[in-house]
Structures are given as C-alpha cells and as structure tokens.
Amino acid sequence: MVSRSIRSPVLGYSDRSTVKLDYDRVPLRIVKFWSRRACDWFKLEGYIIFESSRNSFHVVYNRPVTWRRNMHIISWIAVESQLGKLRDYVLMQVIKESSTLRVGPKFKKHSPRIIYRYGKQDRQIREFLEMRKTIDHVSKNL
Amino acid sequence: MAKKIESWSRYGRVSVTRDKKGRFVHWELYVEALIRKIYYGKAIAVYGIGVNRFGRASRRYEFFGVGRELEQAVRRAIHLPPKDRFVSVSAREFLDNPYKYGSEGYWDGVKVDS
Numbered sequence: 121m122v123s124r125s126i127r128s129p130v131l132g133y134s135d136r137s138t139v140k141l142d143y144d145r146v147p148l149r150i151v152k153f154w155s156r157r158a159c160d161w162f163k164l165e166g167y168i169i170f171e172s173s174r175n176s177f178h179v180v181y182n183r184p185v186t187w188r189r190n191m192h193i194i195s196w197i198a199v200e201s202q203l204g205k206l207r208d209y210v211l212m213q214v215i216k217e218s219s220t221l222r223v224g225p226k227f228k229k230h231s232p233r234i235i236y237r238y239g240k241q242d243r244q245i246r247e248f249l250e251m252r253k254t255i256d257h258v259s260k261n262l
Numbered sequence: 263m264a265k266k267i268e269s270w271s272r273y274g275r276v277s278v279t280r281d282k283k284g285r286f287v288h289w290e291l292y293v294e295a296l297i298r299k300i301y302y303g304k305a306i307a308v309y310g311i312g313v314n315r316f317g318r319a320s321r322r323y324e325f326f327g328v329g330r331e332l333e334q335a336v337r338r339a340i341h342l343p344p345k346d347r348f349v350s351v352s353a354r355e356f357l358d359n360p361y362k363y364g365s366e367g368y369w370d371g372v373k374v375d376s
Contacts (some may be wrong), residue, residue, distance in 0.1 A: 129310035129369040258333045
C-alpha cells in the first residue's frame with residue numbers, strides 16, 4: 121500500500137521556443153560573460169538572469185527561436201564554456217524534447233529571483249515572467 | 263456568428279457555430295491538437311520523484327491550458343503522480359479523466375534534475 125503523505129512536486133515553465141539555460145555552481149561573473157557572449161553572437165536581443173540558489177543561476181533570452189536553433193545555441197554555450205553541469209542540463213532537455221526551468225520553490229530552495237537584466241525584454245522574457253506569475257499564484261494556493 | 267464548444271453524445275466534444283438567432287450553421291470535431299497549437303510553448307511542468315503502484319521513479323507532467331484549469335490540474339496532480347515517466351496533456355483533458363494519466367501516490371522530496 122502506498123503512503124498518502126503529501127509533498128509538493130516542483131513546478132516549472134516548459135517550452136521549445138525560448139532559449140533557457142541553467143548554470144549550477146558557477147560564479148555570477150562567468151554566467152554574465154557567457155550570457156552576454158551568446159546574446160551578441162546569436163543576436164538574442166536581451167536576457168534576464170535569475171538566482172535560483174547560491175552560485176546557481178537561470179538565464180532566459182528574449183528572441184523566440186525554433187527548437188532546432190534553440191538546441192544549437194544551448195549546445196554551443198555548453199561546449200564552449202566547458203561547464204559540466206550545463207552540459208548535463210542540455211542533454212536532459214534534448215531527451216525531454218522541451219526545455220524547462222524551475223519557477224516554484226524546491227524543498228528548501230526559494231523561487232528564483234531576478235538579479236540582472238540586459239537588452240530587450242518584450243518577447244519571450246515577458247511571456248516567461250507572465251507564466252512565472254501564474255505559477256507563483258498556483259504554488260501559493262496549493 | 264458565435265462558436266461554442268458543446269458535448270454531443272455521438273461525437274463527444276464538438277465546436278459548433280451558430281448565427282445571432284442561435285440557429286445551427288456548422289460543426290466540427292473539437293481536436294485536442296487545436297488547444298495544443300494555441301498554447302504551444304506555454305506549459306507548466308510538474309516534476310519530481312513520483313511514487314505510486316507503478317514504482318518509484320522520476321516522473322513529469324506537462325500541462326498546457328489557461329489559468330484556472332492549470333491550477334486545478336496541478337492541485338489534482340499532487341495526489342496523482344503520472345503512470346508514465348513523461349506525460350504531456352492539456353489541463354482540461356487531465357481534469358476530465360485524471361486516472362487515465364495518473365495513479366494514486368505521492369511525490370518524494372529528493373533531488374531531481376529539471
């Protein structure tokens with residue numbers, strides 16, 4: 121018989137047209153460097169950085185792209201930056217065929233907070249922030 | 263002209279067009295793919311280590327839909343981890359028949375990748 125004790129699952133935002141990255145155990149200056157470099161190289165218009173926990177950051181870019189282009193961009197960053205954790209994240213997204221970032225709280229970790237913005241924020245970033253608001257509302261009412 | 267989703271006993275959910283006086287004009291099957299197309303790319307992922315009669319494994323729902331349905335689907339999903347490892351479904355479809363996609367159990371609080 122399965123126990124009925126309830127713990128909440130993790131809530132996240134998932135899609136295929138937004139370029140999203142999850143940097144685990146990476147200093148902020150490295151995250152800023154690679155975010156800026158990818159933004160300029162692939163003309164992604166702008167980005168936003170969230171702090172998910174100490175030395176862990178999420179990056180969301182503004183320009184919508186196809187899934188094929190999305191995979192090209194995040195794989196390029198993972199290979200060029202030589203960050204092992206980022207490479208694992210990219211492989212997971214390829215397996216799932218959609219990219220996901222955590223939005224709600226996760227056990228002892230708080231919801232990711234905005235810490236840095238650069239460039240335009242009017243397309244995918246705006247959609248992401250709207251969905252984040254919805255998910256926040258959902259997780260508060262659980 | 264107004265379009266409305268109706269439930270017909272013979273065809274299930276259909277999209278019906280009626281004129282201003284309410285007279286029937288046209289009908290077509292209400293296809294799940296239409297919803298998927300509208301909300302394509304905007305899904306709530308509910309994931310973790312799900313424990314139910316199918317075992318203990320990393321499991322994930324992807325719900326697409328609108329606000330209230332999403333909220334209700336997530337609330338329902340807390341008690342029903344998915345049967346499969348990965349389930350992508352509209353929130354409305356899940357709420358109509360939750361036991362098709364999930365099985366009673368709980369989510370275990372251990373580390374899981376996004």
